[in-house]
Amino acid sequence: MGGSDFLRFESGATPGGPLADVEGVSDYIAAMQLGLDALSRGERIDVELIQSIHWTLMKTGRGSHLAPGRLRTEQNWVGGASLLLAEYVGPPADFVPKLLESLCSYVTEARAPTLFKAAFAHAQFETIHPFFDGNGRLGRLLITLILQADQVMTEPFLYLSLYFKQRRSEYYECLQRVRFEGDWEYWVRFFARGVLEVSNQAGETARALIALAESDRTRIRAELKVSSSSALRVLDALAKRPITTAKDLAKESAVSIPTALSTLSALREQGIVAELTGRKKNMLFGYSAYIELLNRRTELPAVNDPRFVLRWGNGFCCDPKRLQAVTKRARSLPPQRKKANVGWLFISLRTREDSNFRPSDS
Numbered sequence: 001m002g003g004s005d006f007l008r009f010e011s012g013a014t015p016g017g018p019l020a021d022v023e024g025v026s027d028y029i030a031a032m033q034l035g036l037d038a039l040s041r042g043e044r045i046d047v048e049l050i051q052s053i054h055w056t057l058m059k060t061g062r063g064s065h066l067a068p069g070r071l072r073t074e075q076n077w078v079g080g081a082s083l084l085l086a087e088y089v090g091p092p093a094d095f096v097p098k099l100l101e102s103l104c105s106y107v108t109e110a111r112a113p114t115l116f117k118a119a120f121a122h123a124q125f126e127t128i129h130p131f132f133d134g135n136g137r138l139g140r141l142l143i144t145l146i147l148q149a150d151q152v153m154t155e156p157f158l159y160l161s162l163y164f165k166q167r168r169s170e171y172y173e174c175l176q177r178v179r180f181e182g183d184w185e186y187w188v189r190f191f192a193r194g195v196l197e198v199s200n201q202a203g204e205t206a207r208a209l210i211a212l213a214e215s216d217r218t219r220i221r222a223e224l225k226v227s228s229s230s231a232l233r234v235l236d237a238l239a240k241r242p243i244t245t246a247k248d249l250a251k252e253s254a255v256s257i258p259t260a261l262s263t264l265s266a267l268r269e270q271g272i273v274a275e276l277t278g279r280k281k282n283m284l285f286g287y288s289a290y291i292e293l294l295n296r297r298t299e300l301p302a303v304n305d306p307r308f309v310l311r312w313g314n315g316f317c318c319d320p321k322r323l324q325a326v327t328k329r330a331r332s333l334p335p336q337r338k339k340a341n342v343g344w345l346f347i348s349l350r351t352r353e354d355s356n357f358r359p360s361d362s
Helices: 003-010 019-040 047-058 093-109 114-128 135-149 161-166 168-181 184-223 228-240 246-253 257-269 288-295 320-332 335-341
Strands: 273-275 285-287
Touching (some): 019 047, 019 135, 047 093, 047 135, 093 135, 114 135, 114 168, 184 228, 184 288, 228 246, 228 257, 246 257, 257 273, 285 288
Antiparallel strands (some): 273 285
């Protein structure tokens, strides 16, 4: 799904991609906004907020039937058709509340550098896997919330989701090495590379968008026969919402609908704007070059690696006796053996008074 699909959806039009995917993006943005609004009110990242965000994220579409907003009450696992064939088995459900509370305490109280904290917290959240579904999406959203909570960013511009998806095999390997080998350095290096790469791309895209808008403003002043002041307001509105209707555009740019339509017609003649539906009524307009820049580098590469298609989905144990035996054995194992025999690692994210914090087994 491209970014233009969501912009079409926002404007009330039918998106070009699958509707469920677009609705999922809409829910993701709503969930993120819920978290950002809570942080702006001075709230902390705690279990209650995480559950509220999860409910918003999962209330419609894929996974909406899997208890949105409620911590899981059954065993889950990642990959494989059964618990025995799983790539990773999460901790027993009755351990989840305490583990999540510990994680939230670390996020809000630890004095570790913010990027390290975000890296540690994401890996731990995915290790706890506290919900029946949506753990990957919420775990990635948690990164943004931590950066915002620590005021590292003024706006939520850093999204590592595509970086993780484009390197899915390496991403899974990093998390598994943390769980089974305690190799935090390998994970943090991967995470830091992603932050650097995505930051550079975001900066490059922002500069390109600004340059495009300035170039088009110059063209409007020099070439358009309609009122340049109205056209400039319309262009500014298109930069805020690159796919829109004439009615919405008129409202956003404070011009009449006839003025918006005449301006759009002139912008179409200059090749700045395109009509997207081919209809004469209920038309939808797009700021063509702007959309192209937004969509740049957002497509996933074709990957033949079979692990690329591994989903962080959840399964449920179909053999209760087997699950009970595994859980009982897990509780009886000493910490140093849990990771080798069960496949999950309890990481105690202790709050420390110094910045030399590092997670440890407990």
